[in-house]
Amino acid sequence: MHKIRRWLTLIAGTMRYIGQMLWLAWQVQPVYCVALIVLEILQGIVPLATAWIIKSIIDLLTQHFHAQDPGQLVRGLMALLLIQAVILIVAQLGAPLSEFLLAELSRKLTLQVKTTIYQKINSLAGISHFEDPQFHNTIEMVATHAQMAPTQMLQNVNMLCKGAATLLSFLGVLIALSPLLALIVCITVLPQAVVQIKLSRQRFDMFFDNSPRERRAAYYGRLLSWAPYAKEVRLFNLGQYFLTRFTEMTRLILGAQSQQQIRELRWQGGLAFLSTIVTSGALVVVVLQAFSGRISIGDIVFYISAVESIQSTLSSMAFELSNMNDSMLFFRQYKELLHLQEEQLSVTQEPCAVPPLTSGITLRNVSFRYSEQQPWVLRHINLFLPACQCLALVGLNGAGKTTLIKLLTRLYDPTEGEILWDGIDIREFEPQELRRNMGAIFQDFVRYELTVHENIGLGNTDLLENTVEIQKAALKAGIHERIEKLADGYQSMLSLWMAEEKGGTDFSVGEWQKLALARMFMRDSQVLILDEPTASLDAQAEYELYQHFRELMRGHTCILITHRFNTVRMAEQIAVLEEGQISELGTHKELLERNGTYAQLYGMQAESYRA
Numbered sequence: 001m002h003k004i005r006r007w008l009t010l011i012a013g014t015m016r017y018i019g020q021m022l023w024l025a026w027q028v029q030p031v032y033c034v035a036l037i038v039l040e041i042l043q044g045i046v047p048l049a050t051a052w053i054i055k056s057i058i059d060l061l062t063q064h065f066h067a068q069d070p071g072q073l074v075r076g077l078m079a080l081l082l083i084q085a086v087i088l089i090v091a092q093l094g095a096p097l098s099e100f101l102l103a104e105l106s107r108k109l110t111l112q113v114k115t116t117i118y119q120k121i122n123s124l125a126g127i128s129h130f131e132d133p134q135f136h137n138t139i140e141m142v143a144t145h146a147q148m149a150p151t152q153m154l155q156n157v158n159m160l161c162k163g164a165a166t167l168l169s170f171l172g173v174l175i176a177l178s179p180l181l182a183l184i185v186c187i188t189v190l191p192q193a194v195v196q197i198k199l200s201r202q203r204f205d206m207f208f209d210n211s212p213r214e215r216r217a218a219y220y221g222r223l224l225s226w227a228p229y230a231k232e233v234r235l236f237n238l239g240q241y242f243l244t245r246f247t248e249m250t251r252l253i254l255g256a257q258s259q260q261q262i263r264e265l266r267w268q269g270g271l272a273f274l275s276t277i278v279t280s281g282a283l284v285v286v287v288l289q290a291f292s293g294r295i296s297i298g299d300i301v302f303y304i305s306a307v308e309s310i311q312s313t314l315s316s317m318a319f320e321l322s323n324m325n326d327s328m329l330f331f332r333q334y335k336e337l338l339h340l341q342e343e344q345l346s347v348t349q350e351p352c353a354v355p356p357l358t359s360g361i362t363l364r365n366v367s368f369r370y371s372e373q374q375p376w377v378l379r380h381i382n383l384f385l386p387a388c389q390c391l392a393l394v395g396l397n398g399a400g401k402t403t404l405i406k407l408l409t410r411l412y413d414p415t416e417g418e419i420l421w422d423g424i425d426i427r428e429f430e431p432q433e434l435r436r437n438m439g440a441i442f443q444d445f446v447r448y449e450l451t452v453h454e455n456i457g458l459g460n461t462d463l464l465e466n467t468v469e470i471q472k473a474a475l476k477a478g479i480h481e482r483i484e485k486l487a488d489g490y491q492s493m494l495s496l497w498m499a500e501e502k503g504g505t506d507f508s509v510g511e512w513q514k515l516a517l518a519r520m521f522m523r524d525s526q527v528l529i530l531d532e533p534t535a536s537l538d539a540q541a542e543y544e545l546y547q548h549f550r551e552l553m554r555g556h557t558c559i560l561i562t563h564r565f566n567t568v569r570m571a572e573q574i575a576v577l578e579e580g581q582i583s584e585l586g587t588h589k590e591l592l593e594r595n596g597t598y599a600q601l602y603g604m605q606a607e608s609y610r611a
């Protein structure tokens with residue numbers, strides 16, 4: 001009973017997915033869907049009609065040996081040949097026409113499905129999913145296979161319609177000859193269907209297992225061929241190493257595909273053997289019937305082609321069923337992706353608007369770890385950042401500074417404790433709304449392989465067309481003069497491989513960092529977050545930036561992370577993070593007097609400058 005219920009649930013689930021796929025195709029282009037099905041049914045009847053014409057021609061010719069009226073024979077033959085011509089037109093035109101309709105539909109569906117996939121990915125406000133390999137497996141499967149699933153499903157349904165039309169038309173004929181034979185021919189399809197579905201599952205598992213391998217192989221390929229890696233790969237002579245790993249990985253992928261095909265071949269061999277026995281048996285029955293004089297010579301040809309057609313139609317229908325199963329499994333991944341929930345971020349149903357920050361930001365007993373299996377990165381942090389002041393966060397590598405910024409910008413939510421914006425828990429705000437009030441530059445800022453104009457303008461897409469604001473931001477970041485010297489100025493393409501022909505250019509790391517700063521200045525955000533903003537700047541650029549620092553930060557609440565202590569001292573408050581906890585808090589002067597970690601680090605850096 002339990003098993004039956006499980007089967008019923010499985011079948012119901014499968015039917016639901018099939019329905020959803022077809023509904024998707026229908027929504028995209030209903031006329032094409034109907035036209036396709038009609039065309040396939042018409043083509044499905046073609047084999048029966050052709051067999052009937054051949055039978056009729058043979059019968060007419062055999063009768064001619066007994067009858068004496070050649071005129072009647074010619075008229076009969078002409079009529080049959082005319083019908084055959086119509087059938088041929090349907091067969092010849094139908095196939096390319098349905099191929100065209102299917103390709104058109106497929107293009108529209110691909111656009112729809114791909115856009116939906118990336119819309120969904122873009123709607124994930126947090127970043128925890130992006131660090132999960134399972135998520136990447138799903139995306140890869142969905143992006144490469146599932147986008148074709150609805151089209152494939154429609155094609156399967158079409159082929160099934162065509163098959164059903166052929167089958168039903170011939171089956172009626174075969175039942176009239178021998179119901180037992182018809183039954184035997186039909187029963188042989190059962191093992192075919194079971195085997196094909198089993199193979200389809202194995203195929204899906206193979207794709208799934210290959211997915212991380214494909215990702216790795218693609219990564220090694222990038223290491224070997226992309227410009228950012230070319231320098232180091234050559235200097236360390238890593239080409240052969242990555243090439244070997246690429247080849248190993250590709251060999252694994254292809255090996256798995258080959259094994260699957262061998263499995264399929266074995267099963268299909270067995271099925272072909274079964275089908276040969278049934279067809280031969282059916283042939284014997286037909287010949288026996290002819291011997292006993294119950295059927296004509298034309299009938300023999302007709303019945304033989306009926307058995308052959310039913311057999312091949314049933315096999316291809318079983319094959320289509322297995323393809324349907326493939327599509328269904330891939331489509332299920334697509335639906336799962338669309339139903340993916342935020343894991344780390346709590347989503348409030350009635351979000352508050354983000355008010356102007358008047359008092360400040362409070363971290364109350366905040367603790368965080370990336371997952372339950374990983375150690376605590378931040379532990380019991382209590383901190384108050386007054387509005388319109390600057391807080392500098394210092395600490396050794398891995399102390400948790402960037403992680404704290406990820407919590408403030410709601411890329412993650414604290415595992416314990418809360419962060420309050422003028423007393424309101426920031427989980428009450430929509431992440432996007434909160435981020436609109438924050439300008440941030442991370443130490444691993446993005447280098448967009450786009451124009452200079454876009455690289456700055458993307459800091460505020462509302463001002464993307466506003467060249468005046470873009471130039472102002474570039475001036476603030478100290479990069480305007482350099483841009484002016486470029487052949488195409490702000491329209492210069494900052495990419496050597498995305499540019500058309502050889503028109504692209506590239507910046508130095510420090511220039512890229514200035515560009516990222518300019519991007520941040522495009523926003524008049526209440527809170528500015530600078531994670532190592534000057535790490536790649538030369539001494540002069542850093543000096544100039546900090547000369548204007550107070551002016552640039554005026555009216556903003558600012559959080560500054562840096563390992564450069566001459567920068568840190570500008571902050572009103574300095575917090576020292578050690579192993580995920582705040583160990584010291586105060587002004588530069590206070591912390592030096594305290595003679596703790598800060599004073600020690602400051603002293604070490606000052607000494608290294610003096611040496």
Ligand SMILES: Nc1ncnc2c1ncn2[C@@H]1O[C@H](COP(=O)(O)OP(=O)(O)OP(=O)(O)O)[C@@H](O)[C@H]1O
Nearest residue numbers: 131370374377395396397398399400401402403404
């Ligand atoms: N996505 C992640 N998943 C798991 N652990 C992470 C992740 N990101 C960072 N960590 C770990 O959290 C700890 C704190 O990292 P974080 O980047 O916050 O340090 P940091 O103080 O900014 O260091 P640095 O000065 O080197 O930039 C490190 O031990 C790091 O390995």
